[in-house]
Amino acid sequence: MLLVVLLPFIFAIAIPFLSKWKDKFHPGIFVTVIPAIIFIYFVRFIGTGFEPLTREYSWIPSLDINVVFYLDGLSLLFVLLISGIGALVAFYSIYYLHKSEQLGHFYVYFLIFMGSMLGVVLSDNVFVLYSFWEFTSLSSFLLIGFWNFKQESRYGALKSMLITVFGGLSLLGGLIFMSVLTKTTSIQGMIDQQELILNSEFFPLILGLILLGAFTKSAQFPFHIWLPDAMEAPTPVSAYLHSATMVKAGIYLVARYSPLLSASEWFFIIVSTVGIVTLCWGSYMAVRQTDLKAILAFSTISQLGMIMAMLGFGTEIAVFAAVFHILNHATFKGSLFMVAGIVDHEAGTRDIRKLGGLMTFLPITATLALLASFSMAGVPLPFLNGFYSKELFFDASLHLEASSAGITGVLQAALPYLAVFGSIFTFVYSMYFFFSTFRGKSNLDQLPKKPHEAPWGMLVSPFILVAAVIVIGLFPNLFNQSFIEHAASSVRGMEIHEHPIKFWHGIKAPLIMSLAVVFLGTALVLSRKVWQPVYNFLPGRMSFNKAYDGMVDRLESYSSIVTKGYMNGSLSRYVRLVLAAILVVTFAFMAITGGFTVDTSNLAEITLPEIFVAVLMICAAVGTIITNNRIAAILILGVVGYGLSMLFVLYRAPDLALTQLIIETVTVALFLLAFYHLPKMRKKKESASTRTLNLIISIGFGALMTMVAISAHSSKYFESIASYFLEKSHTLGGGDNVVNVILVDFRGLDTLFEIVVLGIAAMAIYGLVRLRGKEEEEE
Template identity: 45%
Template sequence: MSLFIIVALPFLGALLPGLMNSAGRSACAGVTFAVSLAAFIGLLTNLPMVLAGEVVTARVDWIPSLGLNFTLMLDGLGFFFALLILGIGLLIIAYARNYLSRDDNMGEFFTYLLLFQGAMVGIVLSDNILLLLVFWELTSLSSFLLIGYWKHLPEGRQGARMALTVTGMGGLAMIGGMLILGQIVGSYDLSVILENRDLIQADPLYVPALILILLGCFTKSAQFPFHFWLPHAMAAPTPVSAYLHSATMVKAGIFLMARMWPVLSGTPEWFMIVTTAGLVTMVLGALIALFKHDLKALLAFSTVSHLGLITMLLGTGTAFGAMAAVFHILNHATFKAALFMSAGIIDHEAHTRDIRRLGGLRKLMPVTFMIASLAALSMAGIPLLNGFLSKEMMLEEANHTVLFGIPWLVPALATFGSLLSAAYCFRLIGHVFLGPVRDDYPAKPHDPEAGLWMPPAILVVLVVVIGVAPFLAEPFVKLVTASVLGDATEVPKAYFKIWHGLVPALFMSMIAVVGGLLMIAVFTPALRLWDTTPRPEAKAIFDTVINAVVRGSQQVILPLHNGAFTRYAAVAAVTILAAGFHAWSTGSVGTATRMVQPADPVLIAGWLMLVAATCGMVLMHRNRFLSLILIGIVGLMVSVGFVFFSAPDLAMTQFTVEVVTIILMLLALNFLPNRTPIESSVLRRVRDAGLAIAGGLATFALAYYYLLRDAVGTPISEFHLANSYKGGGGTNVVNVILVDFRGFDTYGEIIVLGIAALLIYALTETLLGGPVRARLLNRLPDQPRAGDVHPMMMVVLTRVIMPVVLLVGFYIFWRGHNEPGGGFIAGLIVSIGVVMQYMASGFAWTSARLRYPYHGVIGAGVLIAGFTGIGSWFVGKPFLTSDFTYVRIPPFEKFELATAALFDLGVFLAVVGAVMLSLESFSRLARRAHVPDSEHPMDIDPSRENPLQIGAKPAQEGS
């Protein structure tokens, strides 16, 4: 099966559990299981190639210019991890089906689980480090969702946040490291990077890259000093813990260290950092684990400890160390997942995970006892179980490792770590299962149904089989080791066997086991000593750091974000001015290249009106109605300016927009107070005026300098002028740019416009549905109403003129490609025509004659424009490629038919719909506030009158 499908299956499958949620819990789990199983089988189909030593690859270029390609590869290491992820994933899914209670939303759980699974598989199969980073972050996010799955538990939320913070920060560091690595090599393809060991290690940026990448690995794999998040993540449901913290998420860091092993390892820096971190984590984790009373916390710290062990083995940088690490990854995944699931069973049945409240479960839960004991003994390193084998190899390797020039340091600490490890394993067995049966369990424990114990049992079978017959696992482990090392010839020849003779590792092992037993014998006094020893509490430190960061951010943000819009506006204005001043004072201005053109008297007159209107607005803005009229003058002068400076299209647009804007503002002003009271102090007004004048001078200077100089580069405008007719078939270049050259822009813009109108509609609906409605109904108009609501002259005139307006709109639309006009302007003109009907004949009359709702008009516009664009796909052209032809239908002149006109039709409809929907929403508010619409827009209508009602009519209409 293609690697793409293997990676895609969990992601696609993640859609299914949610859909199957209503079909029942078994269906939900079943579909998840089926998806995972399909991916698992797909993976196995690649096994023959991997066994033959080939590297299976799959490649699709994604963003080649960034070096980001969707490249996947499957070698021994990737296969090994994918096998663990999918294989243990299957067991976890089966287990979770029985573990989760009826209150848990199973669809949600399995969706998260599949997302996580897909992200993990993506990490281990990526052949591009940028792609790997994407998957890496996805695991952080999906594990956040999984850890916080029980949203009602504060521990769950806090644990999830902590995990996300720590692993997310590590991920950020790793992005930096990976980018450096890619820059050194010149490629982001893992297979290329892995071949450039010497180049990378000779580079001066090797150490920063190494530290950054290791930060990512250490945070993910919970290495000291980032180990603290993992125990807090135990607030998750046990299947999550078993999955994330035995086989997958925490192994991602280990995986990456193994993956990068050929290029990063073997240097003193690697050895010092990785070995030390691993060693400290191993001993510290084991020590804390021993004294934990929560079963899952114990297992969590033991996971930390074992991850430290694996990290230390990778840190040694020797081939044997790598092989031991690979073997221990396998063994740890099997026994630890089994142990987590057993802990979940105990929690599920006894309703507690507190070791102090358990004991004697051996008789009550014999099956669980068998499973958990075998797994725990394996973890303790007892012969005939798989943990013994890899622990022996670890001790053997530790024996040859010299750190800080002290030959006994690593062996002694490794032995001590193993001793503690054995001790907590014995404690787990002894204090939970052995001892007398108690009668104060929170619930009567008994073995669960097979669905819960079968998954861990399968894993324990593996534990025993590998432990008894290590030669079965040997070829596979060696295959994986070969791909870690990147060279099959370097794989150590040592055979996996139980009896190596009386080697030092055996004695160390014996010391560890015996010491562990002794430790349990003196556990009570040791615990007392441990409890009285002051220790730094990682969570408290973490919370302090987070709080400090939050306070620091607040000190920056709160003074700026104090809820005062005026402050935001002022800060923005000052910042822009300062940036402009900086550019002006540091840059240089070239000499003027254009002549100043003489000013026309008409232009001067327009300028005077514009300046007078603006100044008047500022001075008299307290009278809102007056300022509205003045801004209308400003807009009008701007449109005149557009006419003057050869922009007829702009002038028409500005003019029509001006009309609808003023109508809109009037509708709003209907409710708002008519005057703005004087509130700001004189000082404040002077300050604002100073800022305004500075801003005005700055834009004036910028515009003036700009206008007198030609562009520094060659503008692309010439291209549009040259190709407008040849390529677009139109002579109005502005319109051709809108509907053809930059049609995609326009498409986006009409969508934005439609969204804005829908937003206004939604706001109106919300307002009318809430308390505002009552207020509107009780509102008394603050101005006298017009005596004649529907003046007859206006009604008649608007109705007569409507067909003319439509004709003009049609004409403007149709000629738009060659003469000033087009969809935007035609849309605005038609809107104004319709608005006139509302104004003259009233809302009810117009709405009653409205055949299509405006939402539909907007939608139709966007769809027509979109389908026009898609249409060009059918002839093999890119989106929105336009075509045109000339037709002649006698007796008309020859005219042009262009697909761009269809697109323009979409623009037209969207504009009409958006403008009308906005204005209609405003008027709907107004409708609530006043006397109901009169039934008839014209008070005199002879056809309506019949002799019976003559007397009654006038009174009724006058109401």
């Protein structure tokens, strides 16, 4: 399982090399194979009734952070969506993206995104999950901003990054709270300690932080504003992001933690309210859009709100319907985005005001759009899967756990009406998408190019997804018990009853609600020009985008003011600020925690030679301050280092003395080499207040370092490791010089990285010297 998750990351490394031969073959051919292999590996679990599988790999065991993968019905559903639709999107991109594009970059981002999503849905360790969670934000940022020469792409990528990373940080806070409370980093381990978390005084904060992370990722109201701007990404990215990946991560998080959090009444109130409001607002706003992908973006917002609301209901039928709709939404939404890409590719525009009558020119594409859009609308036809989950949604809204008091009772009474309202506008935007694009009068004179049917390669992927729409519609129980119910059981945290899916249940309330949606929706479609001016009043000039832009602009302006306040080009000011910050923070922390301790019981005797060397070092240190010559200051400063070597000798530490002598000699030589070429030192005239401040910081910082050194020597919180080094130096390190063995063996990685840093610095200096030499030759 680890190999499966790492497979996209591994092959992402090979993509830059393969893209060099993109003139001979499209890299997308190679990329399509990877998710196909993953899909084939996991699809074999369907119908086996397997018990949850756990695979653990050691990572940071001392912090209880290991890579733990957990496969159950819920994660299997998402893995199959991520890999299956990922393969179709990769194949679709072969014909959508021209070889002149930066295909190497695109497929590297794509594979990282895929691998990150697989990691999210399979991880059982919360910190591993969070790591993959943030990788999805980073890789989606790169995918959305793929066409970085467009200002809109950069804007959309940055907006998605800021909002989702903000939510990710809140998620991290909630995960840390739960891991501290339960003393485990396992999601399943936390679920097993449900009572402990629910009864904790921090539960309201935990619930808020977890849901905030989920709502921002899944574009729930009012955090939905990033999703329409993400449409600036190439259409394959949009199809993948909306149907199976990015936005479904928040849905997965709520579903995964439902067994733990759903016992709280506030979970029902918050999740159901946010979900149903998102459904209504997203469907209402979709009809206002004029860009095909924008219509689909708001439709995704509404559909995600519908799924989120059902997860908030928490009843058995609601969870079953939510899981079923996750599958259905992936099929029809992925195909519709690919249809929008075909229209844009073949007609040269996505502006619905310029489109119309395209069924004549794109008959196959129009047929696919017809079936997918009618399925999304929930039209009651037995061969469309969208109707089944929509009717289950209505049924779930009518059969909530009884409560007649307070907010819960009011919400339960309002939910069926809001469900119908949101579904009516879902019907409207679905019809608007299809009929305004493919029916009516054609406007060939307004199109950048004459449309014609797409090449077969662009039709294969949406055809497969629409075929899935029909197959699920005709045989809804084909994978019911073996797949859908299995996933729903994982969300509920218990076995659920069998829920046979039928087209006809008799004339009951859900059917009446569905018929009301169709009739009222049809009336609104036919009279759209009459009532569309309502958008001038709601939302009118109100916009969450304006609020976002205002916050970002103010943040940038205030940050600029603050930064300019201390970044004025004065090195002395920078040094003062750094030292003052260290002085205040460290002193306050040490004082509060009682860190300052002085223990003189085990100090060596101080004799006259030591006093003489110490006085000499003090005089040298003061001399560096009063001298007006850099060379002299460096030489005098060297006296301090050599004095320290003498102290090592006097206190019988010859190995440290030799090390200090070598370091001091090299340092003095390097300083002399560098400072020789600088102009003569000129004392800057400073005000009395500045000199006083310098004096306070200097004395304070020196005193702080002295106290820290004394306290470090006086505090013995742990057993000294010195005896271990003395015992193991020869046997493990193969040397009797303990200091050298520590540097080379016991702390070999530290030394290695220090050498790397020095090597990089040396190369930089060499480059600067060469550059200066070339400039002198040109002069």
